[in-house]
Amino acid sequence: MTRQLTDFLQNYIKKGSLFKDKKALQSNYKPKAVPYRGDQINQVAAILAPILRMEKPSNLFIYGKTGTGKTLVTKHVTENIRRIAKENKINLKIFYLNCKLKRVADTEYRLIAQLAREFGEEVPATGLPTDEIYKIFLNKLEEEKMILLIILDEIDQLVHKTGDEILYNLTRLNSELKESEISIIGISNDLLFTDNIDPRVKSSLSEEEIVFPPYNAIQLQKILKQRSKLAFHEKIIKEGVIEKCAAYAAREHGDARRALELLRVSGELAERKGDTRIEVKYIDQAEEKIERDRVVDIVATQPKQFKITLHSIVTVCSNNTNQSIFTGDVYNTYKETCSQCGITPLTQRRLSDIIAELDMLGIINAKVISKGRYGRTREISLAIPEGNITQITTILKNSLSL
């Protein structure tokens, strides 16, 4: 047994890795150049450039589907601006916040609190009035006499959850500032986002707008080739692999992040199998694995009540296969589940909201339908691939100690 293990480990070293630099394929990797986004880079740069003359740049709004390079381009440009600002002794700060993160920036209070924390200020998670937290933040900002650039990623999620007042407050902030100035970059996956917000907010928040088009399959291929040169040793990738990755991602609205992830995970799978080259067959496995990991990750990080709800949905789904299931069924099962693990159940009202949130997360599909005489409800189905359900159930059971 030990013998085997030593052999394995020895071999592992000897064989070396398929990867030269795996980081090049990870989602937080920032390449030196961003291909096919020259226009967007120039536009963003042109809009933000006034910073370097200590002038407040226009607020900017960026739209585009996931994996079209919004975040990457924004970071790319702002990094450069940050660098040049530093060289020229311009007092500039750039804060990047992802509004989707639960319990970080998903309410007005938490958003501002997080900004204050970026300044190194200790602020409590709750208890203070919201204007108080604004004051703390603004005072700190005034003290430092600077230009502040706030990047709000996935801002549509925030507004969806808490309404558009936040945006109004944010845009109004400048009028309260004497020494410093704030500019906001909003990034949204939802192309129709601004249709539903207050026109006053809209005009001041999106003084400038940039739309990021999806990549097409050929562009994706080029991107993949470029990155794979950095990431893998020579001649590791078999013919057709890149093409297939690109095709898969192009099918999903040209999502470059996905394409890169497919390639990376394929590589990892090949490596784990002891293969010396990446075969086309690994891509399909990779796609499955990615989806599985995504779901597992989401599920595992949900609060308890969300887990119980999800568990109930899974249970109901598996009990009556190929029949549609409704809120009422889920709620009944939910109550049972609660009594099993000794937790007082929430009301149906609340459960309704939780189901809606789970839908937003994309792990279930819930559509409000009217069954005519038989009332109105949500038609719920799982958005988890068939093969992963058992695994998810296990995770849920373990964390709920069922």
Added chain:
DNA sequence: CGAGATTCATGTGAAGTATACCTTTAGGCTTAA
């Protein structure tokens, strides 16, 4: 037969409540002069 009323099961908005946390304030105790 068809237009309009009815109905059901739950969606959904608003307001209220519980909890956990915050600051302020008043009182009480200690201490030093």
Added chain:
DNA sequence: AAGCCTAAAGGTATACTTCACATGAATCTCGTA
């Protein structure tokens, strides 16, 4: 008298509950052809 600690008072954000009303198509009702 001044200083310090503590506990109560008064305030907030968040997650949840309560209450009440909204929804919308299948079904029912009833007048009419």
